[in-house]
Amino acid sequence: MTVKKLGLRQRYEHMTRGLDWETTYQKMDDVFPYDSFEGIKIKDWSAWEDPFRLTMDTYWKFQAEKERKLYAVLDAFAQNNGQTNLSDGRYVNVVKLFLTGISPEEYQAHRGFAFTGRHLRGAGARVAAQMQSLDELRHLQTQVHTISHYNKFFDGIGEFPHMHDRVWYLSVPKSFFDDARSAGPFEFMIAIGFAFEYLLTNLLFVPFMSGAAYNGDMSTVTFGFSAQSDESRHMTLGIEVIKFLLEQHPDNLPIVQKWVDKWFWRGHRLLGLVAMMMDYMLPKKVMSWKEAWDIYFVEAGGSLFQDLERYGLKMPKYADIATEEAEHISHQNWAVFYQYTHAAAFHTWMPDKEHLDWLSAKYPNTFDKYYRPRWELWAEMEKEGKRFYNMALPQLCQTCQIPMAYTEPGDPATICFRATQFQGETYHFCSDGCKDIFDGEPEKYVQAWMPVQQIFQGNCGGPTVLDVLAWYNLNAGADNMDYTGSPDEKIWKEWHPDADAARKAV
């Protein structure tokens, strides 16, 4: 008798979905109570293509090997005081933005993928989600360990979880992930798996890691390389999810399209922080936000949506507006943080001449016309001892929670305001994209914990700026304000007395 041996694929299926069974002592709908209310129709979970066929033994082996290498570099970086070899002390502000704004969201993704790793009915999809859950925990923990060394020397890092739950601009990423976490399992997979990890990952992960590479941050860039193979697995899962949902039933298309529209716009707003980081915070520039947007969204995203067209899926709504905004968004965001530097846990500065010229060259249509004159005026005011601070609390967009500082499409001289009435209240938005998202789920977005309103309601430590900063655990005079004159600058100059002297000589 000859036995027919299993192929690799069948062997893998025995190792994963073959473990699953239809429950009979409890109803399947009770075991998986959350996978129907979103209206997604799945005819046949067995059509799910496992995006990466990893058994646990292989996973452990690969990941352990990567971790051994990564921690060897982290140890060497700390032992050799790698922080002194950065391009400039200003660079550390990028790391601060990353740990306070991004790492806690890696954690949210970890718990969110545990949710879908338990509650999607298809066993193949569950295993893939569980591995991503593990990976996301890895990213949070390795980022904490990477940045732990910076915390020993620089301000604005040490209270990252406390700040994440409270500080006004950190409610932008937090509300983004709370939104995805409070959605159903399929929307979560589209929001984080597809929109965030596939469509936008090259505009989030890559700019930070390339920025680290260009600026001598060997530990963060080593983390980046180490996480790269995780990220490509996540991208494969993201694309499988969207194809699977669209293939399963034609009724899924309008639901998925709505999610793609929503999460594209929400992602675009969140990425505005990355845009600002790329154009303003990196002492050594990688590329401009506009260039990154053109490569990774207009070109790569464009061909992705061409590929998805056969399922009837269209480019996200307002993609054209987002592309137009790529000429403005980094400048408008930096203007916000410059004005509110007293309330931010990282340092700001006005670009020097070389940097201004770089921005002029990278943004020939907009920078000299709309932004350079303002920067030069503010720099002049600084020289005169009249540095501009905005002491009024800003109005926030009810959806993205960013101060209303963006401009009208086609009219960069006018601030864009939109409003909606809901249950007798007026809600305000920075854009049509954010207004549409609210109008699609008003009961959800009225719940938002709005940092400015919370301050006015007396829930944030007290009425004065110092009261609120204390409630943030923000060490006023060290964590906030301009880089010039900060303890960060002082320690950097102690390490680089010659560079400082050289600069003064010029």
Add this chain to the structure above:
Amino acid sequence: MSVQIKTVDIAPRRQTFGHVARRLGGDKPASRYQEATYDIQATANFHYKPYWEPEFWTYDTRKTAVVMDDWYKPIDPRQYYYATYNIARANMNQAVDRNFSFVEERGLLVKISPEARAALERGLLPLRHLHWGGNMNMTEMCQRGYGTAITAPCIFSAADQLGMAQIISRIGLVLDSQSGTSLDAAKKTWLEDPAWQEVRRLIEDSFVERDWFHLYVAQTLGVNGVLLDFIYKFAEPAFADAGLSVAMLTEFMQDWRAEESRWSDSVVKVVAAESGHNKTLVSQWAAHWIARAVEAVKPLSEALLGDGGKAAIAAGEAARLRAVALGLAI
């Protein structure tokens, strides 16, 4: 004399993060476990109630009836964070690979008696489904639990359960010469064999338990403590002349159980010790699930060992002693 490399010493301005320092009682050097774990999960100012569970916030202490002043009290004595966890499992898995090579190269499972083969097919292979159920439960506790100290080891444990289900599957593939027929048969046994039905009912009932710490007690003291221990510790005589090979191929499970129970026992102990209220609840849950597990596994005990359920009772007794040692009133 020793080799001394001169390095530049730069005094740090602080040793660790603020939230970690508050837990250590001052700014002192912290371990990687502490920095990767303490206060990582968000605790306040959530934005939206989940559509799927609007009675709670995403992270909400009310998802279990036990009450902790601080969910970072039940820490992991193994001090696992992602790197140390994966490195530990990769090391354990090297032994698995060596053992499989040893058994396969010598054809040790090909030569076993028909009785031993039948016992493995009926008694061991269906266990992969119980591990899969354990994987579902640990993943659920990771997503619904409170505080990184407990939820991070839950996803590690979920991965362990999946890994063990896959080791059992590999044993099946050795038995059926890589054809998968033994795994199909084992699934049928799991779904239909009367000896397994109360075990399956128990794990299916656990899938709908909404109180995540109740589920934690059910899984760690009931499922792991009675059902898995029954197969891996008490049922060995049933595997007859395959006993030694099975012991080699399931060495991972023995090591895992000894190691993971250091964590899971310590969590139960700390949570029960928090208050009389917790102790009462945890004791009730433990008593209930241990008793259920003993009843569920009795038919299997009889089917495999012909002992009238004695081994099942012994497994239950060991689980009760363990629970009592953790401070539970049973």
